[in-house]
Amino acid sequence: MPRKKNPAPFTTEEAADLFARLAQDRPEPKTELDYTSPFTLVVAVALSAQATDVGVNKATKGLFAAADTPEKMVALGEDAIRDHIKTIGLFRNKAKNVFALSQKIIDEYGGEVPASREALETLPGVGRKTANVVMNEAFGEPTIAVDTHIFRVSNRTGLAPGKTPFEVEQKLEAITPPEFLKGAHHWLILHGRYVCKARKPDCPNCPIADLCRYEDKTVG
Structure with missing residues (x-):
């Protein structure tokens, strides 16, 4: 079986396009955990x-x-x-x-x-x-917490590939345009939870499918 080539890295323009689309899909992303303080x-x-x-x-x-x-x-x-x-x-x-x-x-x-x-x-x-x-x-800082969803989406799409959560975090902070940094964490988590799922990503309904570097996209 031939070895897959490393996909071309995202350009800053492509990253901006990716986040703009996720932002359009979910304009006000937030955690799904209930809290009051x-x-x-x-x-x-x-x-x-x-x-x-x-x-x-x-x-x-x-x-x-x-x-x-x-x-x-x-x-x-x-x-x-x-x-x-x-x-x-x-x-x-x-x-x-x-x-x-x-x-x-x-x-x-x-x-x-x-x-x-x-x-x-x-x-x-x-x-x-x-x-x-x-x-x-809680404090409105533009931090990116890399959980399993973000780790998977970042590696699968090629947006910010890394072997560890910290490496992915650093690459995301470097590639994400400033205007999207505050929401990036939530957009990527929600995208991973509901669209780019672990077992079977919903590629036909993905708003960033044409930007994604994943070779084994689902077809339905």
């Missing part, structure tokens, strides 16, 4: 690892009704947190992290979620991806 967003995103947004939203509905601040979460306690989120994956470790990050926000940040990526990454259960989501969604 930077704190509930941090918790929701931390809980979303290896879990669906739908599943997380079901679990956090009761959790946030009982505790929507770090103080209330600590008062609720790790056992009760665990009971609220036991329907999602890795719930025991996640409950421990939610309790610990709530305590740290109280002890070190005066009860307010810190507005820097570096500080966010010091919170238990919060890695670079979660920190980038919070910076983008």
Whole structure:
């Protein structure tokens, strides 16, 4: 079987065209996680690892009704947190992290979620991806959090190919026009979730199919 050639990299003009089309398709992209504050967003995103947004939203509905601040979460306690989120994956470790990050926000940040990526990454259960989501969604920063959807779309389309999430993040930041940086994270996630799906991408209904470098496009 002949080896596939490396596709030509995206030009800045093509990248701008790609994001313009995704923006037209979804003019106001936003996270599908339910939250009411930077704190509930941090918790929701931390809980979303290896879990669906739908599943997380079901679990956090009761959790946030009982505790929507770090103080209330600590008062609720790790056992009760665990009971609220036991329907999602890795719930025991996640409950421990939610309790610990709530305590740290109280002890070190005066009860307010810190507005820097570096500080966010010091919170238990919060890695670079979660920190980038919070910076983008809660604080309006043009960060790009590379999850499995963005990693797949970036590599499959050829927009920002990379072997690691960090490499993809760096390439996306370099190729994405400034006017699209704020929304790029959401556009790519939603495109990966609903169109450029892992098992069978919906290429016939893809708004960027002619720009995409994927050789094995589906036909229906």
